[in-house]
Amino acid sequence: MKNLLANWRKSSWFASSSLDTRYALIEACLIGLFSALAAVLLKQGISWLGGWRIRTVHIVGAKIVLPLVGLILGTLAGAVIELLSPSAAGGGIPQVKAALAKYPIILNLRTALVKTLATILIVGAGFTLGRRGPTVHIGAALGAQVSRWIPNSPTNRRQMIAAGAAAGLAAGFNTPIAGVLFVVEELMRDISGLTLETAIAASFTGAVVSRILGSADLNVPLAVIDSARRGSFAPPEIPFYILLGILAGILGGVFNRAIIRGMKFSRRLPFPIPLRIGLAGLISGTIVAWLPPFFQDNAGLRELLIAGQFSWQMTALVFVAQFCLTILAYSAGAPGGLFAPALVLGSALGYLVGAAEVALISSESAYTFALAGMGAFFTAVVRVPVTAIIIVFEMTADFNLVLPLMISCAIAYIVAESVSQGSLYEHLLEASGIELTEEHPQNDFMAELTADDVMQSRVETFPSNLTLPELIQAMSRSHHRGFPVVEEGKLVGIITQSDIPEDSQKNAATLLKDIMTSQPISVSPDTSLADVLYLLNRYQLSRLPVTEGYRLLGIITRSDIIKAEAKQLNCEHQPKARFEPSYVVYQTRSPATGKGRILLPVANPENIQALVEIAGVIARYHQYEIEFLQVICVPNHIFPAQAGVETAKNRQLMQSLENWGSKLAIPVHTQIRVATDVSEAILETVAREHIDLLLMGWKSQTISIESIFGTVTDSLIKQASCDLMLVKLGKSPHAFPQERDLRHKWLIPTTGGDRIKKLLTILPPLAGLDCVPPKLQLCHIYPPDESKPSTNDFQQATELLRNAMNCPIIPLLIPSYSVSEAVVHLTRRKKYGLVILGASNEGMLQNAVKGNIPHAIARQTETTVIIFRSFNQ
Incomplete structure (x- = not known):
């Protein structure tokens, strides 16, 4: 076991050991089990609520029950989402896609439970949405929650979310292969070993458990499947399959555009989400109440459509009504999916084309076109042609459908891309401010965060002249295993436990500088986490000092990066405080030769001399540099970078301070910032310049009764990440009385x-x-x-x-x-x-x-x- 752990520590941080892989597969199976149970619960809940709705319609009447049920249950579902988990709104697949792209989307047990309840209310109320899309969201949320319960690496946590999504789709359709392909084709676009292995394990488990518990697929009638199997693919049918692909591509593209515009319109309405969903339910229920009775049962309608029980006129009416009602429900933000509606719309469209083909060339059956249309319209909406082909194939197990599906889906994909380029889910994410492009398919936070965001700024350091016994004693008192070595405030080396000689008694006279690693690899504070991780892996290190020149600012370890990624995946990461941007209009720099830095904001001309004297003696004593700062405040409605300010007098003052520092051999830096808030400008400077001591004057007069030392000073006391020295001068204009x-x-x-x-x-x-x-x-x-x-x-x-x-x-x-x-x-x-x-x-x-x-x-x-x-x- 010790050798195994040692080898794991030496391996690349991205790579997973065989032990990790086995744990990941067990975890994936557990996620598949939970996802299947959730899918069965969702199906049973919708079945019960839908049955109650139909029975009530028969007793009271559709024109009263359907609008009221749509209004009440839609509003209730929206209220549940808004109060308990706003992340459970919508279809759910865009949220999963964004979470896998490392955006801070909340996925947890609460999301899964709220999504389940809200979807039961929505689909049971008669909204023309499906439950398969929500099962993907629920499965991903359960995967994220299980990855919190069972410790794993952050990389594996992301795989578990994808495995949960695959299990949700597999459990919803009883199509395990399609579940895996959907993750690879649409959600992650990753075919690495761990992704495939965990997705297969979860998808297989989810489908098996769902089938054992009696969760049906899309209910394709056996007569349709048998009829399709009796037929054979003939070359004269190819133009009709091409026509089917063209129609599916056009209508699917229009469908996507309508949903996007509908969502934008819905968000502009001055109503809360519950009321928006409730109004959609009221409108939908009213329309369905005036349609033929078979519209009132979604499950029965699907079977009738696929079986071709309607005339072509009635099938066309069903297509138009289902098309519009689905757009209405999804645009309102109701928690339901588009998978089942897309398949049903595709079957109706395919049957219409098949009916035309039968009338023109006397083909044996139009059912094959209905099944091919399911895959074509699904492809046009979701833009996953391989997944669409596999879903229909797994539901029918008919090889005769493969060629018709391939032709129709390929044509539908090409035409749909011409009408509305890109996946519907990507467009929905863009409408929410999340953009995924081919060049940047993932929001890699490791490229956005820097070492300064994650590093430990308070570091245990050792002087280089420690003897070996003193070093061992000092290391035994600390829980750390590696320490920077400094001389006169400068980083000169790094020491770890592995550097200590085995026979320490014989080397009692050895000094730390004789065994340390000299000239260690270090990074600057603005180095990205991705580059930090590369250096750790490239040189097999466990920690890296963060320096500015030779000055030590902090240290960053592998555990710091792991914690940052875990927090990001769990939506807990909080980067260092970011302030309103100020704008530097003047700046001078001296050589950064000091061991630290003092920041002295220059504001009151009456106390400049005294504060400068105090800063000077502290800087000489500690060998610090001094940063003089002047903040020019502008109104909030003016952007600092565009503000026109006069800086001639300010520059003269800064130049005189530079001359003062030059005479005393103190490194002096100066800058003039334009900002809308003085305290935020000072805090920004503290963070950017890595200030050790903030020196300020105070008049002892507080204008606001809500503040103690004043609004600016109180804010700095509370937020400044450095030592702070507040000086209230006596009546003498100098630092101390004259006597x-x-x-x-x-x-x-x-x-x-x-x-x-x-x-x-x-x-x-x-x-x-x-x-x-x-x-x-x-x-x-x-x-x-x-x-x-x-x-x-x-x-x-x-x-x-x-x-x-x-x-x-x-x-x-x-x-x-x-x-x-x-x-x-x-x-x-x-x-x-x-x-x-x-x-x-x-x-x-x-x-x-x-x-x-x-x-x-x-x-x-x-x-x-x-x-x-x-x-x-």
Whole structure:
């Protein structure tokens, strides 16, 4: 087993091992079983409801019952779909086709159950739609659900959806070969081994179980089959089969165009889906009530049509009525299929052509034309000639039909493509905004998502000077098996467990840099997942670092890609937040030599100097780059890329900041963006430039009662994927008061060591703002009713600060029920020059009864306040 798993890990991610294939085949058989049970349930439900409708018609009368039943049951079916599962609307095959093309279409057990119930209501109510198309949708939904219950690879999950669709068609028609061919010809257009094997297994199981449970096919009368078998294909009949193909192609193309236009018209109506379907049922029921009585029983009508029990005039009436009523029902979005209606319409058309052939050349029977017409019209509607031929052949088991079917279906396909190019299902998808073309038949999300969308941005890294025992100990504390190696913020290698020597005791003096893989293969953040996967397979890797230059941004593993594809197939994938597009009108770049990047939005000219000084000391201390950003806001109705804005003064300011960075040897980047929303422009910059620290100023004045720090600031606190430093300057235009004694007195309220660890990112560099070291007052506020407050965390915080800062540190315990009041009172009494607060996302945005503590302190003090929120919290 270990060798098997090892070989599986080394194989290509797309390839499936023999063990996976066996599991997939067992899973496919299980899907076939469920699909057959669903098909039988659907048939029995329609039969019961349809029988009740016919009996009620005989008692009350068709002109009352049929319109009311169509209205009530149609509205009920629409309400069930709208409330429980909107993805169950329509025929279902377009949804399956889109899901197999990797579009985020919902397929699950709920979809299958709602589709079953709604189809029973619709077909049982007398709508001229079939149940075979819905069985394909139900089977695919069950396949998707089973693939969630039974763990499998994402690739196999897609095969299971296709297998469920094949089983649904096979169970509906009792035609297992046609089920497989429909998947290959229309849904997936894939003949890979796994696709065929799973589709065959599911289709065979579905057909066998359906037949055991007594689910009939399209009810082709035995007399028709026997008559067709007695006949033989003769050359004089060829022109009539060609004529049948031409008529089927023309009428099938018109049928498709009418459905597409009908759906577009229906969607423009100011009615909800339930009412649209109910109105279609009312109209359909009213029309059927005025037609001859045999119209009231769909199943009986099909048998009579195929058997040729009507005169050619009545057959023509049936064709026209069925043609129009099917378009009406399907265009309204009713959950029913077109397979059975297309076959019935084809049989009527074929019988008409056959009747003409009998009258002209005295042929023995017109039944062969009726059966050939079924395949021809089915081909013209669905554009799957091979599947159409096999469906009719499997229902009759008559080789004499093969040549007539081939001629009629081939001609029908060519003519239909001339009238209305492309499959009906593709046109329906295009009307819903989903386009499948020959060049791009699938929505390959792996080509659309990038490494930046999937990577883990918080990465465990090791320095290159670790000794082998230290490395082993560090790796034992982590659940990861591979780690990037960094030196001065730059990626220099990667280490995995397999790189560790077997005899680690004899190599205790070995350093990590001696055994790591140097110059590892890496990808940029905009590399597509498809390219990432190619590199993983090409070089047999399990992970790839994501870098910008030599700077490590994150890491992406095989499991990250598998999870992304699984979420996509399950409609759970949520890419990183995308913002309203802003437009860059000015930008300068410096060499990307820093270990990180600070973003400083430049907005208020009064605090630019102080914020730039703070950004400068942090950048020098951490060897960061600085990104200066100015956002020019335009009204919502103006597209940013087309807005005419004046940027002369803004560019002068940016150039002065570039000169400032050049003097201090700090890499400075600048950009001016035009946007309709300032916060979205800043968040877009944070994401695009991989910002580590967002530094902002704040006036401590909030205009809106619904916001805490202001609408823009609140949004950034909540959404920015980086550390955030909010600075409220004191009355002095500079960072700190002018009095030297007050300028160097800092107050740091804290609750323990963890909060101080976060603040150590900014405290040491801030201490370098002046040559005189500051005096730090570290205070802990505790409730007065605690006789002996716990100070272990506070003592730990004090020690951490003393070890990190070369300056006096004075601890202070203050009893108070209100943290903000205690800090404000202490600040006013001792006149601190700076108050530094650590906070989390939740704490900074919480504005309940007690109020927001950082906000209250910053607003009520006249000194400078810095609020720091670490992204790791």
